[in-house]
Structures are given as structure tokens and as C-alpha cells.
Amino acid sequence: MKTFRFVWAAALLAVSTSAFSSCQNNIPSPTPGTPGTPGTPSTPATAIPDALVGTWYAENNASPLTTNWNQGTFQGSPGFAEFRTMVFTKNGTGAEEYHSDVYTSGTDVEQRLCKMTGTLEYDASATPARLTFHAQSGTVRVFSNKYAGYKESPIVAADVAKYKLTWSQPQASTFATSPNHLTANLLDGATAVAVKYKQVPGTGITNPNVGNGLYDNPPATGTYVKIGSQYFPTATIGNHVWMTVNYVGSGGLNDARYPQHGTYYKFMDLNQVTIPAGWRIPTRQDYVALLASQGLTLDMWDATDPSDVPSKRKLGQLMAPSVWATQDGYATNSSGFTALPGDYRSANAIGNGIGSNCRLWTSSKDANNTPLGFQIFQIVGDTYAAIATYPIGAIPQCLPVRLVRDK
Numbered sequence: 001m002k003t004f005r006f007v008w009a010a011a012l013l014a015v016s017t018s019a020f021s022s023c024q025n026n027i028p029s030p031t032p033g034t035p036g037t038p039g040t041p042s043t044p045a046t047a048i049p050d051a052l053v054g055t056w057y058a059e060n061n062a063s064p065l066t067t068n069w070n071q072g073t074f075q076g077s078p079g080f081a082e083f084r085t086m087v088f089t090k091n092g093t094g095a096e097e098y099h100s101d102v103y104t105s106g107t108d109v110e111q112r113l114c115k116m117t118g119t120l121e122y123d124a125s126a127t128p129a130r131l132t133f134h135a136q137s138g139t140v141r142v143f144s145n146k147y148a149g150y151k152e153s154p155i156v157a158a159d160v161a162k163y164k165l166t167w168s169q170p171q172a173s174t175f176a177t178s179p180n181h182l183t184a185n186l187l188d189g190a191t192a193v194a195v196k197y198k199q200v201p202g203t204g205i206t207n208p209n210v211g212n213g214l215y216d217n218p219p220a221t222g223t224y225v226k227i228g229s230q231y232f233p234t235a236t237i238g239n240h241v242w243m244t245v246n247y248v249g250s251g252g253l254n255d256a257r258y259p260q261h262g263t264y265y266k267f268m269d270l271n272q273v274t275i276p277a278g279w280r281i282p283t284r285q286d287y288v289a290l291l292a293s294q295g296l297t298l299d300m301w302d303a304t305d306p307s308d309v310p311s312k313r314k315l316g317q318l319m320a321p322s323v324w325a326t327q328d329g330y331a332t333n334s335s336g337f338t339a340l341p342g343d344y345r346s347a348n349a350i351g352n353g354i355g356s357n358c359r360l361w362t363s364s365k366d367a368n369n370t371p372l373g374f375q376i377f378q379i380v381g382d383t384y385a386a387i388a389t390y391p392i393g394a395i396p397q398c399l400p401v402r403l404v405r406d407k
Helices: 002-015 020-026 065-071 267-272 284-293 309-316
Strands: 054-058 084-088 095-105 108-123 130-144 147-154 164-172 181-188 191-199 223-227 230-237 240-243 357-365 371-379 382-389 404-406
Touching: 054 065, 065 084, 065 095, 065 108, 095 130, 164 191, 240 284, 267 357, 284 357, 284 371, 284 382, 309 382
Parallel strands: none
Antiparallel strands: 054 084, 054 191, 084 095, 095 108, 108 130, 130 147, 130 164, 164 181, 181 191, 223 230, 230 240, 240 404, 357 371, 371 382
16 A cells, blocks of 8 residues: 555655765755744644544554654564554644554564654545545654664655545544544545554543534424533423434444434443433333333333234334335334434444334343343334343443433
């Protein structure tokens, strides 16, 4: 992947001179640029989403390369494994990118660790959104089995100007109780490589704003509840007032492809949800009452009848139309609840039921202290609602959440 590798060609220009200390004599004058410090190229800089701010390093790396740089040590291996660390800043200036590689020739082994500094440009209008790192300067350290320590040199300005990394569809979790990850597709020409990075603890923004723009203004019609700076639509159904969209906030996972699905939370992180006075995360009984308002009851398996046509028609009164995989005509949303088939997420997986499964947390647990969720499942020929258990394992599932209050 030439985009990822060319820096080393630039580095060689800087370190191949026999008199290493005089390598700067071979470096062309930096391209002047304003604004910025004299001699620094002017590159685009924009603010980036709060969730992306922080220090991120490739998931397969033992530690961030910033640690190696600060300690004067090396981390990397031959081959195409990604050894990369990025320092993403909120305002897009003073960003850093580190990467390493190993080259062998006969008995000679060279290990190269590069630090690039520059700016970030976030393009939310692109489909999908893109984050680009533009280099302004660079330094390479070369470790070798032929000498102790390392040799350091600037990277030639002409090659720095060519160095650019673009991540397509970057999105990051904002968990409060576990490590966060950033996923994206790293573009190399026409090739997109799926990448995943871990966040260095303590480098992100506390209480990040992760609003997706859908609820920045009050709805044109109907009622709503204001939470922070967001306006969430509501509807009166039976004896309760329900939020009719999935909650969006910090402390969980967001999927930029489906902003309407809201934020996915682990059960243990539901305390990160901002709950206005009088409102609550629905209990099991609240969802039982919701079904009862449409003339539905749960059987001994805590589910509605999946094959009964009248039951499916009643359940369709809670389901958003036109977004479910099976267009059987039952989803009318006449209640206004607007159940969405967003399925679940986890730190390492995406549910395969998008378009067919709606899952929402309750605040309740069963007799075995296992969290409970409300769900509407649509499978071939059958549609049903149920209250189901969600055991807490090593990689717990993340579900969206609604809020409710008494009428």
C-alpha cells in the first residue's frame, strides 16, 4: 500500500548520507505557508466530533507508539500488520500520527519509527463521513542491528507535503466503564482497509457531545421532551407518555450509518443516560402495559403469538412503517411508538438482525439477576414481541433505550 509506505522513501533521503549529522543539508527548504509558523505548510484544519478526540493505537499493538517515541524504543514487525498511533485533537490542529516498519536486507535489519505532525479535516458532508490527516512535518528514527540506539532525521518537506491519511466512516464508542474503540476504513487509493484502534485511557473528552443532529430542534408538530440540547419527540400511548425515538447520548456506541437507531448501551452503563425529572427507563411492566394498550398480552414464554394474524396486526401499530425487512402491511405505527429494527451492537460485533429485530433495554432484571430487554422480532411469516433475558458476559450486548413517564 504505497500511501502507507512512501514515508520511508522520504526517510531514506534524509538518513542515507554518510555524515548523518549533516543530513539536513540535503533537505529542501520547507514550503512556506500561512497561517501557521514560518516554513510550515498550510493545510486544512477543522473541528472533529467529540467521540473521535484522543490518542488511538492499532488494536494488534501492545501499546501506543507514543510510548515508544517518548522512551526511545521501537515496536513493530516485518510484514503488513499495522503499527500506528494517532493523536486526534478537537480543533484539528497539532495532530500527530506515528507508524513503524521493519526492513531486512541480508543480515541488515532496519527498524523505522516515524512521527508526523499536522492537521485534521473532518468532512461530515461526504457519504460516508471522512477524517483526513494532513502532514506538515515529520521525523524518522532508524534503529539498526549495526549500531546501538537510533539515528534521527527530519523527513524532506516535499514528501511530507504528499503524506495524507483518510479514514472513511470513522466512529468511536464513548463507554464510561470499559475501553473505547474507533473503527473506520483506511483509504489507500481505491482500496479501503477496515481498521480498529484502541483509545489510551484518559485521552478522550469527558462527557462528549455525541448528538447526531436529528434532534437539535423541536419537532414541527407534536410533543417532545428536551434533554440537554436535544428535543426528543413523544406520544401518549395508553396511560403513559413514551419517547418515540431512541435516546442519543454519550456513554455507549453510535452507528453513523443508522443515526436514527440512537445510542447503544451496555446494561451496566444505563446510568449514563440523562433522565429528566418524572421520566424513567421503562420497566418490564411498562412494556407489558404498552402491549396491553394495543390489545396484546404475553403468553407463558413472555411472548405474543407469532403466527396469529390479529396479533401481528396489533403489534404493527407499534412498528415504524417502511423500514422493516418484511413488508407485510402490518406495520402502520398508528400508536406513534415507532419501533425501529436496529438490533444490537457490541464492542466486537454488529447484530445480523438490522431490519428485522427491534431491541430496547428495560431497567428490570429477572429472578436470576439477568437484565431484561423488550424486543419485536420479524422472521419469515411471523412477527412477535417478547421480554427476553440478556446475560452479561465478557462482551455484553449493547441495546438502544427509550424513556417513559406516567401520563
